[in-house]
Amino acid sequence: MISSDIFTDPSLYTRDVLSFCTTDVVGIRQWLEQLPTSQLGDTSKLLFNALIEISELNIEAEVKFNMMQVLHLPIEQVLVFFTQNVMDEIPFTSHHHENILDLIQQFRCYIIRIYSDVVLNIHLKTSDSKLPFCFAKKQRKFRKLRALSSYLALEQLSLLKRHQLTLYKESLMGQWQMTHTLFRSALKHKYHQINIKSCQPQFAHSQNNVTNIASLYKQITLLDILNTQQVRPNEIYALYQCSFEWVSYIQFSLKETLYTRYFIDLTVDAPPRLQQFHTQERHKLCIYMEINPLLQHINLANLPGDKNLSATEKKYLSPSLIFHLLNTLNYPSERRYQRYNFSSSIQITFGLDNAYHYLTNSKAFKLVVKKNEKFDLLMTDQYQAVYTRPKELPRLYQCNILDISVNGYRMHWTKNTAPVGLHVEEFILVQENNQSPWRGGAIRWIKQLPNDQVEFGVEILSQELIPCRVTDDQSDQKTSNDYAALLIRKQDLLNEPSFSIIVPNSKIFQENKNIDVNLNAQAIKIYLTTAKLVNHGFAQFNFKVLNAEDQKILNSFISQYAKSRNNLDLWDGLK
Structure with missing residues (x-):
């Protein structure tokens, strides 16, 4: 070491x-x-x-x-x-x-x-x-x-x-x-x-x-500024590749100006700091950074057509990275929700498959669908459902909560080796105690601490999670795979409940595409409309049900699941 x-x-x-x-x-x-x-x-x-x-x-x-x-x-x-x-x-x-x-x-x-x-x-x-x-x-x-x-x-x-x-x-x-x-x-x-x-x-x-x-020094400071522990390792690499070009947009000066965003004290062991946090007494060995030219360039790159992007930027910059850059290069916005000190432990597991197991009372589930040419004729005997108990249950971990907000947690992993699923943008299932409901969310940032300990932030997406399975309706049913998925229900006081679906981030599941959703040995067709969230590990889509009969099946399934959510009677009946 x-x-x-x-x-x-x-x-x-x-x-x-x-x-x-x-x-x-x-x-x-x-x-x-x-x-x-x-x-x-x-x-x-x-x-x-x-x-x-x-x-x-x-x-x-x-x-x-x-x-x-x-x-x-x-x-x-x-x-x-x-x-x-x-x-x-x-x-x-x-x-x-x-x-x-x-x-x-x-x-x-x-x-x-x-x-x-x-x-x-x-x-x-x-x-x-x-x-x-x-x-x-x-x-x-x-x-x-x-x-x-x-x-x-x-x-x-x-x-x-x-x-x-x-x-x-x-x-x-x-x-x-x-x-x-x-x-x-x-x-x-x-x-x-x-x-x-x-x-x-x-x-x-x-x-x-x-x-x-000078350009190398700008590159090092820029990499630090763009780091918010909220991007994945491959995105860090993408930012690094683009930073070779971006250093030309960074300007250093020995005097503070109206456009100064960061200052660097060359006498202390510290990275660039935001100008709004500086003390009044500045050391004479300070230099000031202006990043407005880079911000303007990224703004232009965000226009339709990508006309202002270089070949390197076209290769490495995704829409989510451009959004990250615009957010980071602007002054940090105030937190949406206040954090509150809260010391406790919490159960967590990672990934859609593991979440599916626990939301279905740990039953592994595989559905083989046999369709007639006419999909609208939904008959129970057209479907064969096979249920098997997994050889080994997905791993549940205990983690410490440092503080909470209305919409998330800040957690602390204290063991020497962090679990395999601990990635930025990974789906996470959390439960505060055995009597509380499971809640689903996404890991937003990770920060490694000394002694191999890890601190990370979780944004909660919903606690109304309804497990289901999905398949591509264009695939060959003899060879197609089904995937764990979650229906998300959100209730607004003034409007009807809205639904979205969380699926693996795959080319199989994209906007403007039909997929099959398998609900308790019945299948319905839905049409994926807009992507609400696209992460490395999963994607969340709004959707439309394609016909009235399917809408009735969906409503009935959700109603049954809501009634039995505490004891999961619905899934016990599938043994």
Whole structure:
């Protein structure tokens, strides 16, 4: 496990030589040629140990930089492989994956430390006023080396920030201070706008499309601003890809203006903060961020036709992400409902399938529908229902409530390993006690805390949940699958009850499409109209019943279920 003080502990140079090869570039190259490329685990371990030893070397900054240049690309290839093959399976699938994800962070942190140490050592060497006159000839060379090292350290800080956001983790202690220090040094010595590619064309390690330190710093701050713990890991990746273009819309200034939205105190270990929360006494080393140009660009991108979107934005931006951006870049709105302190435990389970099991008194249900060509002839003997008890009941978890609002909960997961279903936008079923009704909702945000604990927010969608099964009415009945679904009933004081349906988020279920809803061995046809909510794990649609006979069946089913909701007699009768 990486130390939480890796960015705050002073560097200790306790080595004069490397244990695994000669202490020079040639030795590193020869050692790399002998690595077991077919054994990724052994290779990554050897590379990581090499990083640790190089960080401890007491050698000239230029030699250390050149050694890192040789080592950097093989390390990046290993990290890219780990990222591509593990990140899709997060969050929280196994201890093995957790260890790999932690290893990625450790690699990034050590690379940052080594490059930032190079910057510091060059600064100490060039700031000595008693240096001989002939040393001035080397100043240009050191300036270039310092710019390259600063860029590489900030690039790793950007990748580390993306990695942490994907895992819902906070920044490490001293991480922001390290970021600010590197940028301050670049500002002071006026190399923050140098084009790194033109500075060293052979520079091949960079994954970034941004070419200077100022843009990299903007990217890191922008990623933090756009993070609200309310987007999924794949959406963090999408924002990261778009951020390469968006940095051009971010403006920094040394003076506060009417358009200033955020300010950054370069002397403290903290991210950008909203201007409305600043104290009156500002440190002189503050810079101010204007994001209005980016907000205007996203507003234009939201127009019909996507004419103002770049190829990257068209590829990665979904309507929900554009909505997230517009919400985030505007001043945060007041909470819709006030939160109230409430300490208690609650039962939870994740996903539509698990919710279906508990709402039907834990009966697994499979309906095979045999239709005549004329669907309107609904006869009981046309349907064969098969009911089986599952081998293992879906997992119920106990979780702590931190506070509540009219429409949701803030919860705290205290165990070491979070459950598999804990994803942003996942459907969740909650029950405060055995006598209270089940309520259905969606996980809106997740925040990982120290010691592997997790805090997350749940928005309740309804407590009037009616389980059913759905199939695509266009599918072949011999091969079609049915899916767990929930009918949602909402009662308005002034209007008739309204209904919607929650189904898996699949291409099978889309707007303007007919589907079959199976109710207690009877089937009705409905027409999906508008999508009220489209999440990664499920979608909620308004719908219309296609004929009067089906409407009677639906009304009767809902009436029966409402009467027997407390003891679920309806489902007991299906044994």
